[in-house]
Amino acid sequence: MAEPPGLEGVEHTAQGGAHLPNPMHQFEIERIVPLKLLGLDASFTNSALFMVIAALLITAFTLFAMRRRALVPSRLQSTAEMSYEFVASMVRDNVGTDGMKYFPFVFTLFMFVLTLNMLGMVPYSFTVTSHIIITFALAAFIFLGVTLIGFIRHGPKFLKFFVPEGVPFFMLPLLVVIEVISYLTRPMSLSVRLFANMMAGHTMLKVFGAFVVALGVLGGWAALGFMVAFTGLEILVAFLQAYVFAILTCIYLNDALHMHH
Amino acid sequence: MDPSAAKLIGAGLASIALVGAGVGIGTIFGNYLQGALRNPSAAPGQFANLLLGFALAEATGLFGLVVALIILFVF
Numbered sequence: 001m002a003e004p005p006g007l008e009g010v011e012h013t014a015q016g017g018a019h020l021p022n023p024m025h026q027f028e029i030e031r032i033v034p035l036k037l038l039g040l041d042a043s044f045t046n047s048a049l050f051m052v053i054a055a056l057l058i059t060a061f062t063l064f065a066m067r068r069r070a071l072v073p074s075r076l077q078s079t080a081e082m083s084y085e086f087v088a089s090m091v092r093d094n095v096g097t098d099g100m101k102y103f104p105f106v107f108t109l110f111m112f113v114l115t116l117n118m119l120g121m122v123p124y125s126f127t128v129t130s131h132i133i134i135t136f137a138l139a140a141f142i143f144l145g146v147t148l149i150g151f152i153r154h155g156p157k158f159l160k161f162f163v164p165e166g167v168p169f170f171m172l173p174l175l176v177v178i179e180v181i182s183y184l185t186r187p188m189s190l191s192v193r194l195f196a197n198m199m200a201g202h203t204m205l206k207v208f209g210a211f212v213v214a215l216g217v218l219g220g221w222a223a224l225g226f227m228v229a230f231t232g233l234e235i236l237v238a239f240l241q242a243y244v245f246a247i248l249t250c251i252y253l254n255d256a257l258h259m260h261h
Numbered sequence: 262m263d264p265s266a267a268k269l270i271g272a273g274l275a276s277i278a279l280v281g282a283g284v285g286i287g288t289i290f291g292n293y294l295q296g297a298l299r300n301p302s303a304a305p306g307q308f309a310n311l312l313l314g315f316a317l318a319e320a321t322g323l324f325g326l327v328v329a330l331i332i333l334f335v336f
Contacts, residue, residue, distance in 0.1 A: 024334060193316070196323035199330070237319075244316040247309075 023206035027130055027199065046126045047134070054115040054128070083111070087246065094250035095257060102253055109138070110246035117198065117238035121231070129241075130198040132191060139191035142249050150256035161259050190248055197241045201234045272332045278325020285318030 033044035065080035073081060087107045091099055113129060120127025128134055150158040162179040163172065208227050212220040293311045297304035 189320070192324055192327060193320035196320060196327045197316075200323050200326050203330075240312055240316050244313060244320075247313060 021206070021210055023203045023210070026202060026206055027127070029131075047128050047131065050116065050119055050126050050128050054112060054119060057119075058111045058115055087111075090247055091250055094247060095254045099250070099253055099257055106246055106249055106253075109142075109249060110242055113138075113194070113245050114239065114242035117242055118235070120198065120202065121235055121238055127198050127202055129194055130202055132195040135191040135195045136187065138245075139187040142190065142252065143187040146249075146252045146256045149253070150259075153257060154259065158256070158259070161255065186252065190245065194241050194245055197237055201237055205230060205234060268332055268336065272329040275325050275329035275332060278328070279322040281325075282319050282322020285321065286315060289314045289318055 029045045029047055031043040031045055032049060035041075035043045062080055065076045068074065068077065070077060084107070087110050088100070088103060091103050091106050095102065116128045119125055120130065150161065154160075162176050162183065164175050164179065167175060205227070208223055208230065211223040212227060214220075215223055289311065293304075293307065296307070
């Protein structure tokens with residue numbers, strides 16, 4: 001494993017002699033409370049800390065916002081109602097009314113991913129969703145759950161999902177294989193989409209932040225302006241990726257429940 | 262050739278995938294604007310689809326970027 005020159009370590013020297021921080025340093029996982037369980041490393045890391053913060057924030061937000069349950073909602077209460085209605089209409093439109101029993105799951109998922117993404121936008125914080133193992137664990141459980149729902153609901157008939165209708169039968173061996181492969185890559189694409197967006201965005205922010213510092217008071221203004229605009233775009237992306245994650249979960253659920261292409 | 266040089270070239274080649282993301286995002290927003298100007302009353306209803314298409318198109322390009330980063334930092 002030979003490191004290319006200039007990529008090892010936290011800091012490396014750029015051509016002009018300025019010290020640019022390594023943009024990947026922000027994704028480092030640090031152990032806060034080291035812990036060994038059955039030979040496995042189960043330490044409480046900064047990643048776990050931010051997940052706990054996110055879970056507490058969501059719980060506190062929903063409980064605190066809805067504590068009055070006024071008929072004419074306060075600003076905070078209508079924020080909570082808006083987020084509820086946003087996810088509820090997403091489930092209703094994409095899965096149908098019989099999919100509303102999965103609403104609590106989709107709402108939890110959306111709020112969790114959204115809060116983690118938004119927490120990552122706070123300077124000096126840690127972006128949990130920029131690690132593929134986190135997003136892949138989420139996506140893998142969605143995939144398993146949705147497949148189980150399909151089989152419980154339709155029994156062996158769920159396998160018909162992989163057989164497209166209205167194609168000549170000699171094409172079927174090829175098409176069924178393609179359908180199965182595309183079904184199996186769902187957890188991959190779902191997890192890599194979120195992880196790649198988060199990691200690429202944060203790396204870019206860090207690189208341009210380093211440019212601003214390296215160019216100094218005189219030259220850094222253009223880079224700073226770009227930084228501000230790009231931070232705005234990143235906040236949009238943080239919301240959008242949570243939305244896409246939730247809506248794709250809805251689409252997969254709809255496939256399992258209703259089986260039409 | 263020096264293996265580390267090949268690695269850097271490979272990472273650079275992998276990030277060409279972002280060309281596709283650029284084309285895709287441009288197509289999506291261009292076509293949305295075209296449709297929205299022809300029929301402005303139908304435009305707000307398709308905004309969710311626009312964002313979904315944007316996110317999906319951007320993601321495919323970012324897959325290439327991930328390959329580039331994996332080449333740089335994992336191997």
